[in-house]
Amino acid sequence: MTAMVGIVLGSDSDLPMMKDAVKVLEKFGITYEMNISSAHRAPDKTAHYARAAESRGMKVIIAAAGLAAHLPGVIAAHTVLPVIGVPVKSGALDGVDALYSIAQMPPGIPVASVAINGAKNAAILAAQIIATTDNSIKEKLYQYKEEMVQEVEAKDAKVKELGVEGYLAV
Known part of the structure; x- marks a missing residue:
């Protein structure tokens, strides 16, 4: 290839x-x-x-x-x-x-x-x-960007749940 x-x-x-x-x-x-x-x-x-x-x-x-x-x-x-x-x-x-x-x-x-x-x-x-x-690569890039958004949202929720000390301890 x-x-x-x-x-x-x-x-x-x-x-x-x-x-x-x-x-x-x-x-x-x-x-x-x-x-x-x-x-x-x-x-x-x-x-x-x-x-x-x-x-x-x-x-x-x-x-x-x-x-x-x-x-x-x-x-x-x-x-x-x-x-x-x-x-x-x-x-x-x-x-x-x-x-x-x-x-x-x-x-x-x-x-x-x-x-x-x-x-x-x-x-x-x-x-x-x-x-x-190449639209197939473009779609994968959109998915990648969405995954980054989800990662940030998960970290934000976790720090709110655990607080700073609890988040850093994990």
Whole structure:
């Protein structure tokens, strides 16, 4: 089956954090593939991946990178597909450098950015992009949003029932 979303990691050390994106995509029934590449250590591989993604049927690419975080931008430079950057918390600046690198792309090379370690939101955003042309994914997103409402309502009722100390003790 063709992957709708490509997940590209700058390093295998990003894998534990990016598992949250995988869980979300699987929840929505969105096919994906995962690759490890590097804008710096494997620039030709990264460029080839980005150029071939659309012809292979992908709709969105999620790219996670820390430190200088050039991976999402390099991918975006080689494709017209939407690219979502996930800044990875790492290094002396705890991911702020990666966030700035992803958010401060030059005109003409846009990259959407989520929060530092925001893998879950990256996958939700990818699902929302795909939902613009896929009603089954759109329905799953509506269900997901309703589940969140129900979770909040349940927590609100529980804190009212138990009080602050009782809620925190559970």
